[in-house]
Each structure stands twice: as C-alpha cells, then as structure tokens.
Amino acid sequence: GQNIDQPTEMTATEGAIVQINCTYQTSGFNGLFWYQQHAGEAPTFLSYNVLDGLEEKGRFSSFLSRSKGYSYLLLKELQMKDSASYLCAVRDGDYKLSFGAGTTVTVRA
Amino acid sequence: NAGVTQTPKFRILKIGQSMTLQCTQDMNHNYMYWYRQDPGMGLKLIYYSVGAGITDKGEVPNGYNVSRSTTEDFPLRLELAAPSQTSVYFCASSYRQEGGYGYTFGSGTRLTVV
Numbered sequence: 001g002q003n004i005d006q007p008t009e010m011t012a013t014e015g016a017i018v019q020i021n022c023t024y025q026t027s028g029f030n031g032l033f034w035y036q037q038h039a040g041e042a043p044t045f046l047s048y049n050v051l052d053g054l055e056e057k058g059r060f061s062s063f064l065s066r067s068k069g070y071s072y073l074l075l076k077e078l079q080m081k082d083s084a085s086y087l088c089a090v091r092d093g094d095y096k097l098s099f100g101a102g103t104t105v106t107v108r109a
Numbered sequence: 110n111a112g113v114t115q116t117p118k119f120r121i122l123k124i125g126q127s128m129t130l131q132c133t134q135d136m137n138h139n140y141m142y143w144y145r146q147d148p149g150m151g152l153k154l155i156y157y158s159v160g161a162g163i164t165d166k167g168e169v170p171n172g173y174n175v176s177r178s179t180t181e182d183f184p185l186r187l188e189l190a191a192p193s194q195t196s197v198y199f200c201a202s203s204y205r206q207e208g209g210y211g212y213t214f215g216s217g218t219r220l221t222v223v
Binding site for chain 1: 127144152159167215216217
C-alpha cells in the first residue's frame with residue numbers, strides 16, 4: 001500500500017513563495033505527480049518527477065528525493081488564482097496513482 | 110477534442126437505488142480509472158482498467174462494479190446505494206507523454222445518497 005503525507009493547510013501573501021512538502025512510504029514507486037485542484041473542479045496536472053532533483057516549470061518547481069521518500073512543490077510569485085488544493089500523488093508499477101489528502105493553499109492580498 | 114466526459118454532473122439517489130455513472134474518452138487511451146473524493150480528502154481509487162476487457166479493483170471497490178467493453182467507455186455501476194457512497198466521483202484516463210504518463214480527469218459527478 002501507499003502512505004502519502006502532506007500538510008493540511010498553508011497560508012501565504014500574494015507575491016511570496018510557498019513550499020508544500022510531501023513524504024511517502026510506498027510498496028512500489030514509478031513517479032511522483034503534483035496536481036492543482038480548485039474547489040469544485042477536477043485536478044489538473046502540474047508536475048512529474050521520476051528521478052532525483054528539481055524540475056522547474058515557470059513559477060512552479062518540484063523536487064524529489066527517492067532515498068528519503070520526499071518531494072516538495074515550490075510556488076513562486078504567488079497570485080490570488082493560486083489559492084487551491086495541491087495534491088501529491090505517487091504512481092506504482094501498474095500505472096495506478098495514490099493520492100495524499102491534499103494541501104489547501106490560501107493566498108492573501 | 111472533448112477529453113474525458115462524465116455524466117451526469119449531479120445526482121441524488123435514495124438508499125437502495127442503483128445507477129450507472131458514465132465515462133467516455135476520445136483520446137484512445139488504454140488506461141482508465143475511477144476515483145472518489147470525499148470532502149477534504151484526496152482521491153481514492155475504486156477500479157481501473159488497462160484496456161478493453163480488462164478491469165481490476167483499486168483501494169475501495171466494495172459496492173461498485175465496472176465494465177470495459179470498448180476503449181472509449183468505462184462505466185461505474187452502483188448497486189444498492191448507501192449514504193457512505195455520497196462523494197464526488199472522478200473518471201480519468203492516461204497516456205504516455207514526455208517525462209511521464211499524464212492523467213486527464215473528467216469534471217466529476219457529485220452524488221448524494223439520502
């Protein structure tokens with residue numbers, strides 16, 4: 001089975017940086033995903049890591065350490081539209097995604 | 110290109126009733142999945158399929174059934190609905206893209222069992 005932990009809530013100011021941590025204990029590992037989910041909507045893909053290191057995509061970056069079972073999502077230059085839930089998900093060898101409970105980020109003016 | 114289409118968007122069921130949640134994708138993806146999301150929680154896998162004619166249980170399959178007769182369609186059947194099945198249901202399909210396997214989600218079905 002998969003055990004995926006991430007903080008429940010985070011609050012930050014517009015223009016600031018927020019880092020969302022995710023730790024996982026899994027029976028198999030074949031990649032880690034981050035999704036953004038606005039209230040009442042479907043999750044949308046943000047990033048994917050399968051090798052150790054940092055992946056940067058515009059204002060969003062994601063880091064992975066497989067030996068530590070650890071990832072983080074970094075959101076820079078926060079905007080009000082970034083207020084959402086951020087889901088960490090681990091894929092096993094059978095292409096199944098297991099999700100953490102999500103971190104609700106609130107951006108304040 | 111419609112992506113993943115789910116119907117209905119909303120439904121209220123009485124305890125003991127049955128219904129089918131429809132999911133169709135037009136991207137020729139082999140892999141399809143059904144998840145449920147309870148308030149404030151992450152998504153939990155109900156069933157998944159790696160191709161037409163092949164289905165398997167996920168984390169929370171009890172009370173549900175699926176079939177995959179075509180590549181495009183992956184309906185989820187609820188038999189004898191219970192209040193514990195009140196949730197938002199998401200269908201997803203997956204494909205291969207550079208850097209990983211991307212998953213596309215439908216817009217969800219909000220189900221209330223009363």
